[in-house]
Amino acid sequence: MFGGLREKLRAARNRLNSSIRAAETAEPQAPSPAPLPVPENGAAAASAPPTFVDKVRVLITERELIVSGKDVADALSELEMTLLESDVALPATDAIIASVESNLVGKHRKIGESVDALVEHALKSALLDVLGQGFDLKEYILTHERPVKILFTGVNGTGKTTTVAKIGSYLKKEGFSVVIGAGDTYRAGAIEQIGVHAERIGIRIIQHKEGADPSAVLFDAVQYAGSHKIDVVLADTAGRFHNKANLMSQLEKIKRVMKPDLVVYVDEAVAGNDAVTRAAEFDKTVGADAVVLTKADMDSRGGAAISIAHTIGKPLMFLGVGQSYDDIVPFEPEKVVDELLGGA
Amino acid sequence: MDQRELMTLQNYLQEYGQQAEIFVQQMQMLENGRLEAHAAIESLEDMLTSEDGTVLLQIGGGASVRAKVVEPEKVLIAIGAEVVVERTNKDAIEFLKERIMEMEASQKKVAETLDRLRAQMNEINKRIESGYQQAMASGQDLD
Numbered sequence: 001m002f003g004g005l006r007e008k009l010r011a012a013r014n015r016l017n018s019s020i021r022a023a024e025t026a027e028p029q030a031p032s033p034a035p036l037p038v039p040e041n042g043a044a045a046a047s048a049p050p051t052f053v054d055k056v057r058v059l060i061t062e063r064e065l066i067v068s069g070k071d072v073a074d075a076l077s078e079l080e081m082t083l084l085e086s087d088v089a090l091p092a093t094d095a096i097i098a099s100v101e102s103n104l105v106g107k108h109r110k111i112g113e114s115v116d117a118l119v120e121h122a123l124k125s126a127l128l129d130v131l132g133q134g135f136d137l138k139e140y141i142l143t144h145e146r147p148v149k150i151l152f153t154g155v156n157g158t159g160k161t162t163t164v165a166k167i168g169s170y171l172k173k174e175g176f177s178v179v180i181g182a183g184d185t186y187r188a189g190a191i192e193q194i195g196v197h198a199e200r201i202g203i204r205i206i207q208h209k210e211g212a213d214p215s216a217v218l219f220d221a222v223q224y225a226g227s228h229k230i231d232v233v234l235a236d237t238a239g240r241f242h243n244k245a246n247l248m249s250q251l252e253k254i255k256r257v258m259k260p261d262l263v264v265y266v267d268e269a270v271a272g273n274d275a276v277t278r279a280a281e282f283d284k285t286v287g288a289d290a291v292v293l294t295k296a297d298m299d300s301r302g303g304a305a306i307s308i309a310h311t312i313g314k315p316l317m318f319l320g321v322g323q324s325y326d327d328i329v330p331f332e333p334e335k336v337v338d339e340l341l342g343g344a
Numbered sequence: 345m346d347q348r349e350l351m352t353l354q355n356y357l358q359e360y361g362q363q364a365e366i367f368v369q370q371m372q373m374l375e376n377g378r379l380e381a382h383a384a385i386e387s388l389e390d391m392l393t394s395e396d397g398t399v400l401l402q403i404g405g406g407a408s409v410r411a412k413v414v415e416p417e418k419v420l421i422a423i424g425a426e427v428v429v430e431r432t433n434k435d436a437i438e439f440l441k442e443r444i445m446e447m448e449a450s451q452k453k454v455a456e457t458l459d460r461l462r463a464q465m466n467e468i469n470k471r472i473e474s475g476y477q478q479a480m481a482s483g484q485d486l487d
Contacts, residue, residue: 081429
């Protein structure tokens with residue numbers, strides 16, 4: 001996952017390291033001490049009064065270096081290009097660059113301190129800032145009145161129905177009772193598709209005939225959940241583009257009728273910046289409380305995953321990472337950042 | 345195997361088929377992108393070697409005009425995130441070559457997934473066929 005971005009970040013990190021090191025070596029150094037015989041007994045040396053060598057060592061290791069903007073300007077510009085080339089949206093890229101810069105420039109660093117640690121910290125904190133907090137669905141369900149009603153929206157062909165099934169399976173394994181509302185009554189075979197998923201994972205499904213009013217199906221699903229004390233309603237809907245006014249007003253109607261607690265926007269990570277733009281449009285028209293990105297395992301750039309939370313201001317909830325029901329992982333920013341910066 | 349099981353298997357098959365179709369479309373998109381990048385590299389290289397900087401500029405509808413490139417050394421290129429930057433001809437070619445490598449890596453991944461899906465579909469097909477044969481042998485009505 002995001003292998004290409006990981007490689008590029010590694011190169012950008014090395015570049016920052018070498019820029020800072022090069023700036024340091026260019027600075028005037030303290031005079032080097034004359035070599036003195038090293039005492040054989042360390043304990044005795046520790047208790048002895050400070051020698052000239054000790055004094056110089058303190059001078060070198062405790063002297064502070066200050067990284068200037070000029071030292072890292074080129075490396076930051078390269079980092080900016082790297083992020084943009086990885087399809088990280090411009091506002092998120094700007095935020096990352098600004099954060100890295102503020103974490104490095106003017107920083108007092110002791111010579112003994114590792115440059116790599118300083119750069120890693122700056123990159124890590126910048127990425128964590130833009131990735132946001134993520135969204136803990138389990139925690140949300142536990143702290144809200146049940147049934148928790150979750151409406152899934154998004155464009156066609158991004159894996160919405162499969163995502164509903166995967167989240168259903170995930171929640172079932174976590175001990176919650178789930179019902180799925182087959183609200184995609186438009187696409188041929190969609191009801192059968194979600195029906196097959198529901199049967200495989202052992203979840204009750206509420207469905208009407210193809211072409212039925214999706215609001216009615218999802219209303220029934222909510223009623224069923226209420227009367228059977230079900231914890232979560234997962235409402236599938238037909239894929240639609242945000243510029244189709246009639247389909248968007250249908251989604252408005254669904255919202256009015258089933259009154260979802262959460263509206264989750266689903267798109268594919270491989271769509272990159274397009275996914276970010278579409279999510280912003282959906283958020284504007286029908287609202288979105290969280291985002292799920294599918295096919296993250298196929299995405300080498302990671303642009304959408306990095307920028308979506310920062311750009312639309314809504315957290316990422318899950319990443320779809322494969323074909324089977326278990327291939328969905330809650331989005332944990334710390335883990336993603338560790339993976340991106342790992343092995344550098 | 346009863347009729348219900350057979351129907352479930354048919355549904356599985358249909359669903360896998362739909363998934364496979366999406367991956368085939370993705371493969372096609374990647375292939376188109378790859379070919380387009382190759383064509384761009386060829387054009388950029390030719391621009392530098394052409395004596396008077398004249399190129400054929402496609403203007404849509406199959407029509408082309410001869411055009412003179414004022415600055416063949418400078419290329420505006422979309423690098424991602426809807427950002428276009430100016431690069432030298434050489435750097436733009438390098439960038440496109442990297443993109444081609446990325447697309448080829450993605451194609452490989454999608455192809456692997458498609459192979460897995462097709463293997464699963466074959467497996468289901470075999471089970472359906474054997475189910476039909478069993479039903480035929482026992483004289484069950486499959487309508």
